[in-house]
Amino acid sequence: MDNKLMLMIPGPTPVPEPVLLAMAKHPIGHRSKDFEGLLADVTAQLKWLHQTQSDVLVLAASGTGAMEAGIINFLSAGDRVLVGVNGKFGDRWAQVCETYGLKVERVTAEWGKPLDPAEFRRLLDADTDKTIKAVVITHSETSTGVLNDLETISKDVKAHGALIMADAVTSLGATNVPMDEWGLDVVASGSQKGYMLPPGLGFVAVSQKAWDAYKTATLPRFYLDLGKYKKATDKNSTPFTPPVTLFFGLQVALDMMQKEGLESIFARHHRQKNATRAAMQAMSLPLFAADAAASPAITAVAPVSVDAEKIRSLVKKRFDILLAGGQDHLKGKIFRVGHLGFVSDRDILTAIGALEAALLELGYDQCQPGAGLAAASQVLTQG
Amino acid sequence: MDNKLMLMIPGPTPVPEPVLLAMAKHPIGHRSKDFEGLLADVTAQLKWLHQTQSDVLVLAASGTGAMEAGIINFLSAGDRVLVGVNGKFGDRWAQVCETYGLKVERVTAEWGKPLDPAEFRRLLDADTDKTIKAVVITHSETSTGVLNDLETISKDVKAHGALIMADAVTSLGATNVPMDEWGLDVVASGSQKGYMLPPGLGFVAVSQKAWDAYKTATLPRFYLDLGKYKKATDKNSTPFTPPVTLFFGLQVALDMMQKEGLESIFARHHRQKNATRAAMQAMSLPLFAADAAASPAITAVAPVSVDAEKIRSLVKKRFDILLAGGQDHLKGKIFRVGHLGFVSDRDILTAIGALEAALLELGYDQCQPGAGLAAASQVLTQG
Numbered sequence: 001m002d003n004k005l006m007l008m009i010p011g012p013t014p015v016p017e018p019v020l021l022a023m024a025k026h027p028i029g030h031r032s033k034d035f036e037g038l039l040a041d042v043t044a045q046l047k048w049l050h051q052t053q054s055d056v057l058v059l060a061a062s063g064t065g066a067m068e069a070g071i072i073n074f075l076s077a078g079d080r081v082l083v084g085v086n087g088k089f090g091d092r093w094a095q096v097c098e099t100y101g102l103k104v105e106r107v108t109a110e111w112g113k114p115l116d117p118a119e120f121r122r123l124l125d126a127d128t129d130k131t132i133k134a135v136v137i138t139h140s141e142t143s144t145g146v147l148n149d150l151e152t153i154s155k156d157v158k159a160h161g162a163l164i165m166a167d168a169v170t171s172l173g174a175t176n177v178p179m180d181e182w183g184l185d186v187v188a189s190g191s192q193k194g195y196m197l198p199p200g201l202g203f204v205a206v207s208q209k210a211w212d213a214y215k216t217a218t219l220p221r222f223y224l225d226l227g228k229y230k231k232a233t234d235k236n237s238t239p240f241t242p243p244v245t246l247f248f249g250l251q252v253a254l255d256m257m258q259k260e261g262l263e264s265i266f267a268r269h270h271r272q273k274n275a276t277r278a279a280m281q282a283m284s285l286p287l288f289a290a291d292a293a294a295s296p297a298i299t300a301v302a303p304v305s306v307d308a309e310k311i312r313s314l315v316k317k318r319f320d321i322l323l324a325g326g327q328d329h330l331k332g333k334i335f336r337v338g339h340l341g342f343v344s345d346r347d348i349l350t351a352i353g354a355l356e357a358a359l360l361e362l363g364y365d366q367c368q369p370g371a372g373l374a375a376a377s378q379v380l381t382q383g
Numbered sequence: 384m385d386n387k388l389m390l391m392i393p394g395p396t397p398v399p400e401p402v403l404l405a406m407a408k409h410p411i412g413h414r415s416k417d418f419e420g421l422l423a424d425v426t427a428q429l430k431w432l433h434q435t436q437s438d439v440l441v442l443a444a445s446g447t448g449a450m451e452a453g454i455i456n457f458l459s460a461g462d463r464v465l466v467g468v469n470g471k472f473g474d475r476w477a478q479v480c481e482t483y484g485l486k487v488e489r490v491t492a493e494w495g496k497p498l499d500p501a502e503f504r505r506l507l508d509a510d511t512d513k514t515i516k517a518v519v520i521t522h523s524e525t526s527t528g529v530l531n532d533l534e535t536i537s538k539d540v541k542a543h544g545a546l547i548m549a550d551a552v553t554s555l556g557a558t559n560v561p562m563d564e565w566g567l568d569v570v571a572s573g574s575q576k577g578y579m580l581p582p583g584l585g586f587v588a589v590s591q592k593a594w595d596a597y598k599t600a601t602l603p604r605f606y607l608d609l610g611k612y613k614k615a616t617d618k619n620s621t622p623f624t625p626p627v628t629l630f631f632g633l634q635v636a637l638d639m640m641q642k643e644g645l646e647s648i649f650a651r652h653h654r655q656k657n658a659t660r661a662a663m664q665a666m667s668l669p670l671f672a673a674d675a676a677a678s679p680a681i682t683a684v685a686p687v688s689v690d691a692e693k694i695r696s697l698v699k700k701r702f703d704i705l706l707a708g709g710q711d712h713l714k715g716k717i718f719r720v721g722h723l724g725f726v727s728d729r730d731i732l733t734a735i736g737a738l739e740a741a742l743l744e745l746g747y748d749q750c751q752p753g754a755g756l757a758a759a760s761q762v763l764t765q766g
Binding site for chain 1: 388390392394395397398403404406407408409410411412413414415443444445446447448451478479482483484573575581582583602603604605606607608623624625626627628629705707708
């Protein structure tokens with residue numbers, strides 16, 4: 001059915017109507033008092049969201065652009081960095097580092113398994129000469145639905161003295177990422193995720209320790225030069241023309257988040273993750289990530305006796321719900337349900353209901369019809 | 384008056400209502416058939432707009448991000464480049480080149496004066512060893528309202544063999560920039576200008592000759608790596624999450640441009656430029672650029688007996704029309720009228736009328752009230 005699409009992918013995520021309408025407003029000049037006020041307001045809200053006193057900068061870029069900026073502004077060619085790789089995005093940050101001539105050591109785990117903090121600790125402990133300059137961790141690995149233990153790894157990195165850089169693209173606004181409490185130096189994210197916005201804005205939060213490293217870091221950057229963004233942001237301005245209408249939406253979305261409250265937002269994502277996982281288990285659909293490492297934003301499912309792509313395509317065709325497929329070598333092997341951002345408990349019931357109907361149509365006989373919905377309802381109503 | 388703002392700055396420019404409404408639509412998934420169709424459609428339209436058979440790539444970035452990408456993808460550290468500098472943007476491209484360790488030679492002209500093609504020819508002719516790898520030219524210098532002679536410079540660069548890279552941010556969609564006919568290798572632009580969109584999208588058109596240079600170019604880039612964009616665009620996809628709702632607007636805006644036709648669009652900008660300039664002269668307000676080098680997008684005015692910022696601020700306060708001020712050392716010395724993108728002849732009359740009223744209120748006595756409007760009307764109605 002046309003114009004009836006429901007997004008249950010890990011981004012773009014659903015956008016609330018007040019945000020959509022704010023973005024339909026006519027642009028204002030970005031060198032005006034009005035825009036200065038907007039930027040000041042939004043910057044304060046972003047610090048709240050990141051639970052930080054540090055700078056949070058906004059770029060016209062995707063999450064990848066933001067994360068690249070978060071890496072290249074604080075390092076120099078030849079610097080040794082550890083990069084956690086257990087999915088497509090961890091792998092991407094290793095590629096970014098290699099592109100800029102950093103000495104990259106990949107600390108890997110199988111896709112679908114979490115990174116092992118002990119492995120990082122071992123490498124950090126052994127590095128008595130302090131040659132490791134930074135550790136790059138993907139908090140929620142969007143490609144597999146795995147949440148890595150950023151808090152633990154971060155503590156060990158702090159003790160060592162290197163910078164800890166986090167891709168929080170699908171964790172920020174979904175689960176707790178307290179930048180200051182955990183001592184994170186770089187936190188990168190993108191608008192089409194927990195922010196409840198369309199894609200187009202990237203965010204980078206930067207600690208004072210990272211700014212100290214900035215002074216001597218020599219990798220080349222201009223558009224992605226965060227020093228330019230900081231200098232401008234300190235004056236409620238931007239170094240380059242900002243996407244004015246996306247900023248209108250950002251202000252409305254952050255207002256909504258503040259009204260809901262961080263604790264409620266995190267509890268909602270946690271509850272919906274548990275409901276989704278309970279439903280999959282009740283339908284005998286194997287979960288790709290273990291409970292202890294499950295992302296609050298994405299549930300990846302690896303069906304055995306029924307084709308993942310067939311399920312996905314039928315759910316789209318019959319019920320206009322978009323689920324995500326697998327990426328790279330997981331293509332066709334898993335499907336992914338996004339429960340990130342502006343998602344209500346009703347949406348979870350809807351998605352599970354549609355999934356059950358599609359399984360029925362595909363002749364799947366590994367579960368009692370209704371079992372998934374019953375399990376999800378149980379979690380949603382009783383926690 | 385609230386919500387009554389009229390933009391007469393060189394960007395963001397006015398956005399048509401159908402474009403605003405298209406951007407208020409709910410996002411779709413960017414890895415879907417629907418988005419593939421949209422991207423294919425938009426890419427064909429962009430080639431039409433650039434008058435080229437070459438690739439036109441779309442980035443989530445400002446015009447600066449697009450121009451930086453257009454420079455760094457085709458060069459290596461130490462490469463010798465000539466950069467035309469006669470305003471803020473020419474200076475910015477020289478800074479980009481320096482940031483990446485290129486050997487930069489600035490070919491300068493006073494701000495407000497055009498670059499001298501003979502100076503480029505002399506340097507190119509003298510370069511018998513072909514050490515010059517690229518020439519970077521700002522076509523319409525937004526900071527001064529000067530249109531540089533890109534066509535002539537381009538011809539000489541082609542004869543030499545270097546790459547010719549053009550910042551067409553405020554010329555594309557306002558005046559003729561026939562990429563293939565002029566043999567341009569890189570053409571960069573941004574959405575908030577002739578495209579009639581809010582800011583947030585950057586565009587880079589790339590010739591085959593530039594792609595040949597790409598193969599051996601070694602400057603580091605990942606998010607701005609145009610090879611990634613080409614590879615994806617060839618499959619109607621994007622390497623990173625695209626700003627989906629801005630693409631909705633882009634499709635509508637390019638449709639509108641196709642309906643109006645390139646010749647009509649260029650004629651409209653030319654007529655409005657002439658009307659604006661005639662009005663300024665009739666009001667004894669000195670034009671900052673000479674007729675022969677006047678940008679079709681921006682008219683810069685350098686008032687003598689009345690303060691530029693006072694005019695600007697009164698026009699804003701009394702009539703809700705936003706004019707641009709001067710940048711860098713021209714701050715307070717000039718004001719700039721944008722007549723770029725979705726601007727009708729009515730808007731020109733409105734702006735001139737408001738300007739006259741403001742001058743009257745400021746006690747300016749260097750012209751007969753009504754003289755500006757009469758001069759503009761004359762040009763608009765009789766060409």
